[in-house]
Amino acid sequence: xxxxxxxxxxxxxxxxxxxxxxxxxxxxxxxxxxxxxxxxxxxxxxxxxxxxxxxxxxxxxxxxxxxxxxxxxxxxxxxxxxxxxxxxxxxxxxxxxxxxxxxxxxxxxxxxxxxxx
Amino acid sequence: xxxxxxxxxxxxxxxxxxxxxxxxxxxxxxxxxxxxxxxxxxxxxxxxxxxxxxxxxxxxxxxxxxxxxxxxxxxxxxxxxxxxxxxxxxxxxxxxxxxxxxxxxxxxxxxxxxxxxxxxxxxxxxxxxxxxxxxxxxxxxxxxxxxxxxxxxxxxxxxxxxxxxxxxxxxxxxxxxxxxxxxxxxxxxxxxxxxxxxxxxxxxxxxxxxxxxxxxxxxxxxxxxxxxxxxxxxxxxxxxxxxxxxxxxxxxxxxxxxxxxxxxxxxxxxxxxxxxxxxxxxxxxxxxxxxxxxxxxxxxxxxxxxxxxxxxxxxxxxxxxxxxxxxxxxxxxxxxxxxxxxxxxxxxxxxxxxxxxxxxxxxxxxxxxxxxxxxxxxxxxxxxxxxxxxxxxxxxxxxxxxxxxxxxxxxxxxxxxxxxxxxxxxxxxxxxxxxxxxxxxxxxxxxxxxxxxxxxxxxxxxxxxxxxxxxxxxxxxxxxxxxxxxxxxxxxxxxxxxxxxxxxxxxxxxxxxxxxxxxxxxxxxxxxxxxxxxxxxxxxxxxxxxxxxxxxxxxxxxxxxxxxxxxxxxxxxxxxxxxxxxxxxxxxxxxxxxxxxxxxxxxxxxxxxxxxxxxxxxxxxxxxxxxxxxxxxxxxxxxxxxxxxxxxxxxxxxxxxxxxxxxxxxxxxxxxxxxxxxxx
Numbered sequence: 001x002x003x004x005x006x007x008x009x010x011x012x013x014x015x016x017x018x019x020x021x022x023x024x025x026x027x028x029x030x031x032x033x034x035x036x037x038x039x040x041x042x043x044x045x046x047x048x049x050x051x052x053x054x055x056x057x058x059x060x061x062x063x064x065x066x067x068x069x070x071x072x073x074x075x076x077x078x079x080x081x082x083x084x085x086x087x088x089x090x091x092x093x094x095x096x097x098x099x100x101x102x103x104x105x106x107x108x109x110x111x112x113x114x115x116x117x
Numbered sequence: 118x119x120x121x122x123x124x125x126x127x128x129x130x131x132x133x134x135x136x137x138x139x140x141x142x143x144x145x146x147x148x149x150x151x152x153x154x155x156x157x158x159x160x161x162x163x164x165x166x167x168x169x170x171x172x173x174x175x176x177x178x179x180x181x182x183x184x185x186x187x188x189x190x191x192x193x194x195x196x197x198x199x200x201x202x203x204x205x206x207x208x209x210x211x212x213x214x215x216x217x218x219x220x221x222x223x224x225x226x227x228x229x230x231x232x233x234x235x236x237x238x239x240x241x242x243x244x245x246x247x248x249x250x251x252x253x254x255x256x257x258x259x260x261x262x263x264x265x266x267x268x269x270x271x272x273x274x275x276x277x278x279x280x281x282x283x284x285x286x287x288x289x290x291x292x293x294x295x296x297x298x299x300x301x302x303x304x305x306x307x308x309x310x311x312x313x314x315x316x317x318x319x320x321x322x323x324x325x326x327x328x329x330x331x332x333x334x335x336x337x338x339x340x341x342x343x344x345x346x347x348x349x350x351x352x353x354x355x356x357x358x359x360x361x362x363x364x365x366x367x368x369x370x371x372x373x374x375x376x377x378x379x380x381x382x383x384x385x386x387x388x389x390x391x392x393x394x395x396x397x398x399x400x401x402x403x404x405x406x407x408x409x410x411x412x413x414x415x416x417x418x419x420x421x422x423x424x425x426x427x428x429x430x431x432x433x434x435x436x437x438x439x440x441x442x443x444x445x446x447x448x449x450x451x452x453x454x455x456x457x458x459x460x461x462x463x464x465x466x467x468x469x470x471x472x473x474x475x476x477x478x479x480x481x482x483x484x485x486x487x488x489x490x491x492x493x494x495x496x497x498x499x500x501x502x503x504x505x506x507x508x509x510x511x512x513x514x515x516x517x518x519x520x521x522x523x524x525x526x527x528x529x530x531x532x533x534x535x536x537x538x539x540x541x542x543x544x545x546x547x548x549x550x551x552x553x554x555x556x557x558x559x560x561x562x563x564x565x566x567x568x569x570x571x572x573x574x575x576x577x578x579x580x581x582x583x584x585x586x587x588x589x590x591x592x593x594x595x596x597x598x599x600x601x602x603x604x605x606x607x608x609x610x611x612x613x614x615x616x617x618x619x620x621x622x623x624x625x626x627x628x629x630x631x632x633x634x635x636x637x638x639x640x641x642x643x644x645x646x647x648x649x650x651x652x653x654x655x656x657x658x659x660x661x662x663x664x665x666x667x668x669x670x671x672x673x674x675x676x677x678x679x680x681x682x683x684x685x686x687x688x689x690x691x692x693x694x695x696x697x698x699x700x701x702x703x704x705x706x707x708x709x710x711x712x713x714x715x716x717x718x719x720x721x722x723x724x725x726x727x728x729x730x731x732x733x734x735x736x737x738x739x740x741x742x743x744x745x746x747x748x749x750x751x752x753x754x755x756x757x758x759x760x761x762x763x764x765x766x767x768x769x770x771x772x773x774x775x776x777x778x779x780x781x782x783x784x785x786x787x788x789x790x791x792x793x794x795x796x797x
Contacts, residue, residue, distance in 0.1 A: 020234040026145065033138045060181050061136045064209075067232045068142055 001115045003027055010112035011073030011105075020070075027069070028116060034065055035113040040106050043081070047091070047099060056085040062102075074109045077101040127152055128174030128246050133162040133190065134208065135182040139231075143177060143208070146235050147242060151175075159185025160549055163193050163529045166203075173203055175246050178225070180209040180216060185529070191223035193529065200224040202253070204245045208233075271325065278328040281335060284342065291421055292328045297468055298417035300324045305457045306413070308611075312453065313409045319377075323410045326382035330389050330414050333363025360390050361399045384408040389415045394449035405451075412451050416458065419447045420465070435466045521622035525551075525573070525602065527615055532556060538622070543592050560589050569600060578606040578613050586625065596626035642714045644692060645699035653713035657723050658766045660711075661759060669725055669762070672734065673773035674741075674754035676718040677785045682748055690748070697745050705740045721773070730758075738788050753780040754788035 003024045007014035021027050039062040046055035059082040066075035081098045129152040134140045137157070144153045154173070156162040159182055166173060176194075180187035187207065194200040206227040207220045217228050227241050278292040303320045306313060315323075334342060337359050341352045348356060363386030373379055388402060388411035395403030423438035433441075439462045441447055443455060458465075521538035525531075532551040539546040548554045557566035565587050572583045581604040589598045602620030606613040640652035648656070660669065676682075676698070683691040695718070702712040702722060710724040726733060734756060742750050755776025757769050772791040779794045780787050 016232075020232060021142075022235055029145075030138060030142055033141065037136075037138055039136070054183075057135075057181060057183060064136060064231055065138050068139065070232060 001112075001117060003031070003116060006031070006112050006116050007070075009115075010071065010109045012109075013070040013072050017070035030069055031113045031116065034069060034071070035110050037062070037065055039065065040102070043102070044099070047095060050091045052085060052088045052090065056082065056088070059085055059102075071109055074102070074105040077105045128250075129154060129169075129172050130175050130177060130242065130246075131156060131162065131165060131169075131173050132177045133157075133159065133182070133187070134177075134179040136179075139179070139208075142233060143238065146233070146238050150239075150243070151246075158182045159187065159190040159193075160529055162190050164531055164547060164549055166194070166197075166199055167526055167529075167531065168533070170199060170203075174249065175242060176203055176205045177208050177229075177242070178205050180207060180220070188219060188223060191220065191225060195224055196528075202249070204249045206241060206245060274325055274328045278332070281331055284334065284339065291425065294421040294425075294468075295330065295414060295417045296324045296327050298420060298465060299327045299413050301461055301464060301468065302413050302416065302454065302457045303409075305461050306409075306454065309457070309460070310453055315409070322377050322381050323385075323413070326378055326385055326410070327414045327417070329363070329367070329382045330385045330418060331359065331363065332366055332382075333359035333361065333386055335366065336362040357390070357398050360387055363387065381410050385411050385414050387411075389418060391415070392449045393451050396449065409451075412454055415448075416442070416450055416454055420458075423447065435462070439465075522619075523621070524617065524619055525570075526617040541591070560591060562588055562590075573602060573604050573618050574615050576604045576615075578604075581606070581618075583618075586629070589622070596624055597629040599623045599625045645695055645714050647699050647702070647720070648711060648713035650713060650715045653711055653715075653721060653723070654766055656711055657769075660723070661762065661766060661769070664759065664762065667725055668727070669723060669759040670730060670734075671757045671759065671769050671773045672722040672724070672737070672754060672788075673756075673770065673777050674720055674752045674788075675777065677751040677753055677781070678749075679718040686748065694745060694748070694750070698741060698750070701741050701743075702737075705737050721770070734788060742786065751786040753777050753785050755780060755791060756788060757791040 001009070004014050006012075007017070017027055018024075021030070039058050043055055043058035043062060046052075046058055059078055063075060063078040063082050066072075066078055077098070081095075081102050084092070084094055084098055127150075130147060131154045132140050132143050133156045134143070135157055140155045140157070144155065147153060151174075154165060154169070156165050161184070162176070162178070163185065166176075178187045178190060185193075187209070191200070191205065194203065194205065200223075204226045205224065206229055207217075207225045208229045209216065209231065220228060226245055229238060229241055275292070282292055300320060303315060303323060307315050307320070337356055341348065341355055344352070364383045367379055367383050367386060368374070370379065385408075387399065388397075388407050391397035391400065391402045391407045391411065393404060393407070393412070395401050419442060420438055423433050423441065424435060426432040439458065442450070442458065519537055519541075520535075521541055522535035523538060524533045526533070530550060530552065532548040532554075534542065534544060534546050534548070536546060542556070542560060544554075544556055544560070548556055551557055552566060552570070561569075569583070569585060569587070572585060576583055582601070583604065584599060584601045586597055586599050588595055591598075600620060600622050602618040604618040605616045607616055640648055642649045657671070660667075676694070679691060679694065682694050695714070698720065699712070699714065702720065706712055706722055706724060710722060713721050713723075715721060722737070724733075734754075738752075738754060742752060744750060755773045755778070757772035757776065759769055762769065772795075776789045776791040776794055780789050783789075
């Protein structure tokens with residue numbers, strides 16, 4: 001699978017990312033970093049520990065990473081998560097479905113990236 | 118092959134972002150044209166800037182970060198003044214206008230929002246980089262020009278005034294002295310009062326113009342100017358005209374009437390012989406109708422005339438001149454100006470001996486610095502080179518000496534160790550937040566690091582050295598070390614701020630051990646291990662001096678039958694007996710009590726008590742007098758109490774001795790209080 005096919009599969013905007021980052025080679029290099037990025041794990045851990053402030057920061061980072069690589073689908077769920085966490089100090093039941101969505105999108109994204117040749 | 122312009126040095130960019138991916142994305146885009154440094158949070162960024170301030174051309178700064186966020190970094194850059202020379206571009210996915218506004222308010226120059234677009238990033242970074250570079254070039258150019266301009270100005274004025282002086286037969290230093298003293302008095306005046314609104318540049322103009330105060334003497338015939346004896350009334354009238362003549366001369370210069378220098382020089386020429394009470398000439402102006410420039414120059418003129426030799430008089434010593442002026446013997450002056458003279462007269466005296474041309478150049482430099490400070494310009498290239506040179510020198514020396522050298526920065530709090538020092542202590546070279554690091558919690562004893570920091574804050578720029586001894590735990594070994602620092606203060610003369618310190622740690626464990634051993638030896642009795650008389654006296658004297666409400670008892674006793682012990686059981690037993698008594702004393706008293714052997718068979722115990730002293734003494738007495746083997750121990754004991762005691766140790770000892778003596782005379786082997794026998 002090439003980079004373009006990968007973007008189609010994981011719900012990203014290939015045209016947008018190439019217009020900004022120019023080459024497939026560079027995009028691929030950073031996609032691989034996304035796959036290794038620990039922000040999602042940190043988000044889960046922090047929510048588990050009910051450390052909302054750190055969880056916000058992790059979600060915020062994840063969102064920024066997606067934005068940079070035009071990973072639209074994961075960006076949307078990470079963004080929703082970020083906004084729900086912003087300014088909060090205590091755990092809210094509304095976090096659960098949002099996190100599930102992020103988890104699902106994250107899995108699809110990572111799987112897609114790993115499938116690039 | 119086309120070459121890019123060589124003149125622009127490759128810039129270095131600091132990327133501050135908590136996400137590694139973001140940092141590498143940006144560095145990937147920029148590394149072809151710039152050198153890159155990275156920091157993963159605000160605190161790290163500040164630490165990096167602290168050390169590499171002069172190398173960084175531009176900062177890319179994220180907002181949401183752990184430890185210290187982007188706004189806090191901006192605030193710190195403002196506080197440290199870095200923001201003036203270092204452009205900061207914010208990067209963030211936050212596009213809310215409140216965020217952007219706040220960043221701009223704090224001095225950020227531009228804003229790049231995510232997702233990054235390579236062309237946008239390149240363009241914004243390059244253009245801001247070039248802009249800052251140009252600004253620096255221009256400010257360097259400006260500073261050179263301002264400097265040259267100022268220097269030429271002064272030179273012209275000096276040439277002119279020297280012509281006048283030459284003709285007057287004055288020392289040649291008069292003009293310089295008047296200018297210097299005028300400056301010192303005016304600076305002090307604005308420091309103690311806001312009555313006269315004089316800016317730094319007003320003061321500089323007045324000092325320049327003061328050089329022209331006697332220019333009118335050009336119109337006075339030389340025979341009068343240099344007449345050794347007293348002037349006749351007519352001659353004096355001619356002489357007096359020099360003030361009005363000076364003004365006339367200046368006013369005759371075509372154009373430039375509105376230039377501040379000419380205006381002020383006119384004031385000074387015409388009115389520097391006016392007096393505050395209205396008795397001067399040529400106009401008889403009174404009080405603050407006389408411009409402050411002329412008032413101060415008049416004082417400086419009189420002072421220098423008094424302290425210099427003239428054809429008609431010898432030079433007076435500084436103290437005499439000041440006294441005469443303050444007593445009103447040399448005309449009437451504004452009280453607040455006299456106050457200035459009083460306040461700074463010591464400094465004036467020192468000035469008299471300083472070689473003047475050097476000082477003049479210094480004041481030019483000061484002026485240039487002031488002008489540049491106002492325009493917010495940066496340090497020049499030369500300064501940077503000098504700083505780099507200094508740094509290189511320090512590193513080299515540090516690498517040669519096997520010592521723990523360090524720098525302490527107060528805000529953000531940080532300790533930086535020399536390479537060898539870091540290795541030796543087993544710490545990283547750079548320690549952020551040192552109060553919570555292993556340095557403070559493991560190497561220093563509890564609370565010692567805080568205490569040392571407090572000590573540094575308590576120094577002053579005049580007295581910046583702190584030297585303290587601490588027991589440090591260095592890689593598992595506890596050793597005594599001396600920590601010596603020189604504190605550093607901001608250059609603000611009025612209100613210096615503590616900025617940090619340079620220092621080193623020196624191992625003094627061996628010396629300290631040796632010292633303690635010597636003290637131990639000097640203070641203890643070899644046979645019993647108790648304190649000797651001298652050491653006990655020293656300690657007791659100190660306790661008595663600090664006694665306050667505490668109550669102490671001094672117990673004195675001697676053995677009734679040591680001689681018998683020696684005679685019957687031999688000297689070895691005698692020594693054993695003394696040792697046994699010492700052991701009994703120690704095991705029946707607290708460690709805070711003082712037990713000592715005075716010599717021979719005499720001992721003392723000095724102890725604090727609350728109540729029930731009688732029982733306590735009884736118990737000690739009984740323990741001490743238990744038989745040793747077959748030998749019956751017998752002793753005569755006297756006790757003196759120190760309660761609200763104001764006397765000396767010797768007096769107290771004497772009382773206890775008297776009580777013991779009474780026991781000895783009354784049948785031995787008992788104890789008595791001094792109070793029981795005192796009345797008899």
